[in-house]
Amino acid sequence: MGPSGGGKSTLLRVIAGLEAPDIGSVDIDGQDLTGVPVRERGVGFCFQHYAPFRHLTVRRNVAFGLEVRRRPKAEIREKVDELLDLVKIAHLADRLPAQLSGGQRQRMALARALAIEPRVLLLDEPFGALDAQVRQQLRVWLRELHEKISVTTVLVTHDQEEAMEVADRLAIINEGRLEQVGGPAEIYDHPENEFVLKFLGPATHLDGEWVRPHDLVIHRDPNLGGQPASVERVTHLGFEVRVDLQLSGGGSCWVQLSRGAANELDLNSGDKVWVARSGITAPSQGLTAAVAL
């Protein structure tokens, strides 16, 4: 995961053998495959725009890898039927790719890549070209499918929510550098640098440090401590409320509150409040809990 142009896709293509690395090596299953040509690596690659074979039917697309391996016809047929069932496009087997919707085409590309029983599955922005609703559905579906087929999968995305949802391990890449590798919770809670922190979710500045806006609390009691501030704007965003603050000591920050907490505080622009990190000042943490109830 990383911002566009950071080198994610290039790295994926290097793993597949579609690009050659200037330095370093590619090991799969502990085997050095750096000099091995693409066609012998046994990697399943799903292109961002699926790269369907436009002149072949869905069935022939999926069968391609087996056909070039000259497997027996009956075996190919059986295997392809199985895969089409798995990705739920069996009823579209005789269509051309142009007659499929984006999501269907995406699943066809996945079945095609899985047909060769790859050692590793590489997905380049698999949901990038789909609209938001289809993307959400496919994400859940992919996660389930992945539990079924158990092939190590490397998925490239610029969408942190997507990455958090589908991945067991995340690697953050920026400007060609690997910033941090770890589990989603681990990286979110313990970002190693400012870039990772900001990239993974909203961040704001308080007391000279970066902090997540939902880790901040607001209260009206001067005795509870924290930085004095005045409310600049209150924005209601459905289940959450964003409060922009002007700090009395100079600077600004913003706080993410639940709707309940915001209602309880009854904030209006111009109000004098105190803001603190919820983890640092224990009393204010207690207050948030109380307020949230």
Next chain:
Amino acid sequence: MTGKWKLPIRIVALGYVALLIVIPVGAVFYQAFRHGFLVAWHAVTTADALHALWLTLLVVLIAVPLDTAFGVGVALILSRRRFPGAWLLDAFVDLPLAVSPVIVGLSLILVYGKTGWFGNWLAARGIQVIFSFPGIVMASAVVALPYVVREVLPVLQEIGTEQEQAAATLGASPFAAFWRITLPSIRRGLAYGVTLTTARVLGEFGGVIVVSGNIAGRTQTLTLFISDSIENLNPVGAYAGAVILALLSLIVLAVLGKENEGRKHRWRSRSEESPSDLEELSLLTTSVSMSPTAH
């Protein structure tokens, strides 16, 4: 276009085509059969006429595959590889269209003729290029060289390399990827290019007359036979020969027409059935580039 102008424009367009193509070609057919079918038949079944027809077909059979293989190869190189001087190759491909075929013929004589650069070397090995069959094939192949490249290159650029890369990840060798993926993708552009090439080779005159020596019964192609017949006051032979040449071209064009028909049909059925994502639209528009470019 307003309704007021529709009719005049149509008349001008059709009149232009009629004056330049339909009426002259029709006149050739009329002249050929004016004295009856048998007279025309005898005129084109003389030994010289039959040999000219046979030679023309033989030239087509060799020059067209040469130009096809070369054309696809050059189009692949120009679209898939970046190298210094690519623009030069690109420009050279068009040269035969830009210069007169007579110049092509003359340049072949300069290089391969008896006093040419390679003439002695070839003659020493018993190979005669100029005033002989190889020269005719070479001249024909050169003048018809650009068509396949110009038809196939834009299609290759349009389809990109992703499908070939996908084929490679699935285990296809470069040859298998070309055969199973690239070739079917460029098929229509290639068919159109081959058709144009064939038509061009069939009708080639200027380059061939320079290199062939125009020896009746030996190095005379059909176009040369027609020209000779006129000079030798054998109008029926000329017109009947012209009819044969025209028929050959019509056959070639009919094959092209069929190919075009299939293409239109496929587009229609595709646009009707495909789901209406925006993305599908982009796929549809990219295949439009396969339409023939005008020469």
